[in-house]
Amino acid sequence: MRILIVDDSKAMRMIVKRTLRQAGFTDIDIVEGATGKEALDMILADAPDLVLSDWNMPEMNGIECLEELNKQGVKVRFGFVTSEGTPEMLQRAQAAGALFVITKPFTADNFKEKLSDILVAS
Amino acid sequence: MRVSPIDSRGWLDSMHDAVKEMAVTMLGVREDSIRIEKDNEAAAAALFEESTYFTTISLDEDLQVRIVSDIEGCLCLSGALMGLTPKDAEVLSPSQIADAMGELVNIVAGILKTRLADHLSSVNLGLPNFLKGRVRPTADQEICAMMVGFNEVKFQVVILRNKQES
Numbered sequence: 160m161r162i163l164i165v166d167d168s169k170a171m172r173m174i175v176k177r178t179l180r181q182a183g184f185t186d187i188d189i190v191e192g193a194t195g196k197e198a199l200d201m202i203l204a205d206a207p208d209l210v211l212s213d214w215n216m217p218e219m220n221g222i223e224c225l226e227e228l229n230k231q232g233v234k235v236r237f238g239f240v241t242s243e244g245t246p247e248m249l250q251r252a253q254a255a256g257a258l259f260v261i262t263k264p265f266t267a268d269n270f271k272e273k274l275s276d277i278l279v280a281s
Numbered sequence: 282m283r284v285s286p287i288d289s290r291g292w293l294d295s296m297h298d299a300v301k302e303m304a305v306t307m308l309g310v311r312e313d314s315i316r317i318e319k320d321n322e323a324a325a326a327a328l329f330e331e332s333t334y335f336t337t338i339s340l341d342e343d344l345q346v347r348i349v350s351d352i353e354g355c356l357c358l359s360g361a362l363m364g365l366t367p368k369d370a371e372v373l374s375p376s377q378i379a380d381a382m383g384e385l386v387n388i389v390a391g392i393l394k395t396r397l398a399d400h401l402s403s404v405n406l407g408l409p410n411f412l413k414g415r416v417r418p419t420a421d422q423e424i425c426a427m428m429v430g431f432n433e434v435k436f437q438v439v440i441l442r443n444k445q446e447s
Contacts, residue, residue, distance in 0.1 A: 167408070170363055170381040174307075177364065215387075215406055242391025243406060245398045262395070263388045264306035 160278060161188045165198040165221065166213040166240070171263075175211060175240055181267035184278055195219030199227055206235045209277060211261075214241035214248065225255045236277060240265065287400050292425040292440050293319045299392035300429055300438050307388060308361040308431075316430040324426035324437060328416045335416055335439075336382035338390045339407035343443040346390040348382060349416055350436035355382055357434040367433065383409030389438065416441070 162179070166172045172191050179187065190207065192198040196219040198212060212221035219227075225237050238259040239252055252260050259273040287295075297317055304310040318324060328349060335349040350358065359381035360370025373381075386409050394401060418424050418441055425440040 168380050168384045168387075170359075170377065171384050173363060215408060217408060220405075242387050242394075244391060244395040248405075263391055264303055266306060 161207040163190050163207040163210045165192040167193050167216040178267050178270050182270040195224035199224050210237040211240050214243045289425050295396055296438050299389045303388045310431045314431050318428040324428045325424045334413050336386045336409055336411045338386045338409040340390045341401045345441045347439040348386045354436045379411035382411050
């Protein structure tokens with residue numbers, strides 16, 4: 160299972176990786192991107208099994224990346240790990256087809272709850 | 282345009298909860314070890330004397346959230362976020378510190394934005410910046426500030442906003 164972690168913060172990408180391991184998801188290969196544009200290019204080149212993306216990033220944010228994938232007809236399992244948690248943001252994520260939104264601050268249990276079905280199903 | 286205004290006490294109460302949630306969840310701090318002083322004026326006065334570094338993010342059109350500390354405080358906070366001991370955190374580079382501090386203010390601002398959604402415009406959070414210097418409000422701005430401490434770490438959390446029209 161290949162997971163793409165997208166966040167402009169290298170520290171946060173490290174924390175997401177660590178939390179995935181703490182949640183028991185150890186049989187995974189992780190690739191990383193720092194912007195929505197980078198993630199888009201990586202997904203179009205070689206789609207991962209799952210994308211965990213931040214929302215606010217320079218040079219294309221996470222929701223713009225997902226909406227662009229939709230526009231291009233590219234299907235990939237996509238969810239957000241973000242500090243944005245307002246109802247409007249959640250609605251926009253859902254409308255774009257995001258499978259989940261994990262809000263920061265998060266725990267390993269949050270990851271287990273949101274990802275268990277997705278990662279087991281693969 | 283805000284739906285309804287929040288007074289200083291409302292801000293301080295929300296900041297108190299946001300900082301606690303961030304520290305316990307992301308920094309692994311025991312809740313009972315967190316010391317928070319919500320005395321607004323004393324904390325605001327201390328800002329101008331002690332602050333040397335701060336990370337800032339825009340929460341709303343005219344509102345910023347900042348975390349302010351000296352370099353030792355920034356190192357400890359950054360190290361705690363990354364799961365490092367204070368000694369291991371000493372090797373963090375300036376860009377790593379800026380990155381980690383930016384994430385911390387991003388998390389605090391996100392909690393505030395979610396909790397106070399009815400009182401804020403629905404713009405996205407800005408991208409954080411990490412700067413050296415003192416926090417000085419302009420004549421048009423007002424401050425809500427609190428002092429936070431746990432273990433050896435001491436820092437300030439600040440809301441800087443345009444003065445409300447009467």
